[in-house]
Amino acid sequence: MTADIHMHTSFSTDSETPVEEMVEQAIACGMDTICITDHQDYGLAKPGYFQVDPAAYWEKMVQVRDAYRDRIRILTGIEIGMHMDYREKIHAFINAYPFDYILGSVHLVDGIDPYDRALYPGTDDVMYRHYFEQTLECVRQIDGFQALGHLDYVVRYGYDRDVYAYEKYADVIDEILKELIARGIALEVNTGGYKSGLGCPNPHPDVLRRYRELGGERITLGADAHNPAYIGYEFERAEKVIRDAGFREITIFVDKKPEILVIPSK
Ligand SMILES: [Zn+2]
């Protein structure tokens, strides 16, 4: 695919790459469409962490979008950290500017960032289950996002990744998938899973197959690059996984409306 609609720049706490550098690399590696989705998260322990200055961010997005118009299509986006305690703030943020694409992701479990695994007091099994339950609650109660980011991302940070299998959490995951389908929200395939050594994207191919089985049609694709080297990372592998799960198309969002791209057959 020549569209990568999940990436970060120095507007995100965990990236040091200037916006223009990401854009230049995207052009260099043949992308014709990208969406910049910097982090806006609420509820993290350190104040100001993973929060953008919305006005400065929007201004920059519009500036680069226009400046590069003849070379690449830049879509404006945000990766909003979904958290039930901050529902009102989340809605206010995503409605403040006319972003093309709102990617809703859950980054905390019971208020704890699983990246700091040692801070979470429970077993991997409890952490995974709570993550899915909290994702379900957010998907039901939060509005305005077009895709759910990296479902099963929490597994990246477990002590024992083997604890995870779709079947073990199928009761909750199926409810998440049904809710997405009923609301017309896409499911993201995030190739950051490969980078984390999972050997597959997030979510696991079993989840993609189940989504298809339940009637799901909209898949988005993003590498979640935090530096230029990872733009479009492992897209060919992910495309095969997506095709094997029964999909022939990828969805991107322009002005929040779905646009369909056919997956090249290899
Ligand atoms: Zn994320």
Ligand SMILES: [Zn+2]
């Ligand atoms: Zn991200």
